[in-house]
Amino acid sequence: MKKAINLLMLLLLYVVAASAQKYDVKCLRGDSVAVYDVVETIRSEDTYYSKGEKLVFYLHDGDQVEGVDKFYYKGVIDTGGSIGYAVIQKGGKKYCTLSENLVFSKDNPEGVEDKVLTKSDELAHTIQGRIFNSIIPYIIIALLFLGVMVLNILAMRSKKIRSIAVVAIPACIMAGTLLEIWAYSVLGTNCFWWCDKNRYGFFGSLLRIIPFGLIVFYQVMSIKFYEPVILGEAFDGDVHDGISVKPALISILAALPVVIVSALIFEFLGLSGWVESLLILVSLLLALGIGVFLSLKRNIELMKSKKLGLLLTLFTIVYILGCIVAVWGLVVVIFKLIIQILIVGVIIGFVLYAMPEPKGGGGGNVTYRTVYYDEDNKAHDSAYACDKANEEIAKREAGKHN
Numbered sequence: 001m002k003k004a005i006n007l008l009m010l011l012l013l014y015v016v017a018a019s020a021q022k023y024d025v026k027c028l029r030g031d032s033v034a035v036y037d038v039v040e041t042i043r044s045e046d047t048y049y050s051k052g053e054k055l056v057f058y059l060h061d062g063d064q065v066e067g068v069d070k071f072y073y074k075g076v077i078d079t080g081g082s083i084g085y086a087v088i089q090k091g092g093k094k095y096c097t098l099s100e101n102l103v104f105s106k107d108n109p110e111g112v113e114d115k116v117l118t119k120s121d122e123l124a125h126t127i128q129g130r131i132f133n134s135i136i137p138y139i140i141i142a143l144l145f146l147g148v149m150v151l152n153i154l155a156m157r158s159k160k161i162r163s164i165a166v167v168a169i170p171a172c173i174m175a176g177t178l179l180e181i182w183a184y185s186v187l188g189t190n191c192f193w194w195c196d197k198n199r200y201g202f203f204g205s206l207l208r209i210i211p212f213g214l215i216v217f218y219q220v221m222s223i224k225f226y227e228p229v230i231l232g233e234a235f236d237g238d239v240h241d242g243i244s245v246k247p248a249l250i251s252i253l254a255a256l257p258v259v260i261v262s263a264l265i266f267e268f269l270g271l272s273g274w275v276e277s278l279l280i281l282v283s284l285l286l287a288l289g290i291g292v293f294l295s296l297k298r299n300i301e302l303m304k305s306k307k308l309g310l311l312l313t314l315f316t317i318v319y320i321l322g323c324i325v326a327v328w329g330l331v332v333v334i335f336k337l338i339i340q341i342l343i344v345g346v347i348i349g350f351v352l353y354a355m356p357e358p359k360g361g362g363g364g365n366v367t368y369r370t371v372y373y374d375e376d377n378k379a380h381d382s383a384y385a386c387d388k389a390n391e392e393i394a395k396r397e398a399g400k401h402n
Helices: 002-019 119-123 128-132 134-153 157-193 197-234 247-270 273-303 306-354 383-401
Strands: 020-027 032-043 048-059 064-073 083-090 091-099 102-104
Touching: 002 128, 020 134, 048 064, 048 091, 048 128, 048 306, 119 157, 128 134, 128 157, 134 157, 157 197, 157 306, 197 306, 247 306, 273 306
Parallel strands: none
Antiparallel strands: 020 064, 020 102, 032 048, 032 091, 064 083, 083 091
16 A cells, blocks of 8 residues: 555656656847747637737846747737747746747656757757857947958959959858758748847847848849959950859749659659659659750850869859859748738728728818808708798788788
8 A cells, every 4th residue: 555655646746746847047149038928828728828018027148037939929910930938937937039039958857858948949049040140240240241242353454463362252252152041951041030020120130120121132243243253355245155053043042843743753653762752853864964064065165174164063052052042042031021001001091991981071072162051951952042031931920920
């Protein structure tokens, strides 16, 4: 009997321990994180949480909290950029804070499962995650493209600098684009956190998007600015005489649709296993290979050297991938910034358009007329008619008295 009681007590202790999830605060940016009140709603016995507007207090690096649940804050309209919030408990009350600033505590007993943090939250605290959740890599990218701009200008004025710029410009562009590709491969669209409307508000986000847009524009145009540097004064600006980019660009953009279509066709034909995988791989290589080969051929002819043509084509491929990431990122952050405003504007416009015209009280095409009332309070359209009616009334009243 005593052993059974002890076993039951151990089981109860395990259940209690398993339900208590402790999290340490580890801020991604700065040394503190805001904590907000949380709105708790119960529907059909299920509990739903949403972020409140009131900032209650701040947590600091090293603080420990108890995690209760997880939810995503989407604002009024979901723009595809939801931010994860952890529901925490402190002093017997529930609050919420950004889940990306929490790590699963080592103080949790064995057997306790993490039910709050996602893989994205955990990734944010790896070495790569910490790097790209800081502003430093993005400042480096901006400085690299600023350096490309300066080198382009100076190379057109000095032959000595031009000989350096021929190598330095593509090196800077490749370094910047590789950083962009690396950041995107680690964080996805979250790598554009530094201009996220949900974190910095409309105007704070706008102030970041404007320089971002200018850098992206220059990045896209940088290869065209580089052509006079590498090709020299003989280059007359004709697109057919410049660096070959278009065939490789088309192939890279077409690769994903080709893979999807190929997979559907092979599935329809009943192919599966390694045969299907091999055919899909062949489709991908063909889609990429045709355009890249055409660009390589033209660049070899342009540079009159197989080695230089190959290096130029490899640079072009990295440049294209970087431009795709940068342009996609710019589209995402702009979409997040303006979609709510556009939708609200459309709704307001529709309501105003659908409202019926007022039928009185002024405005629009309403026609006004004056109404005259006689002594019997009857309405007339003119003063003359009203006076005549009053005369008749006066005669009638006089006849009564006589």
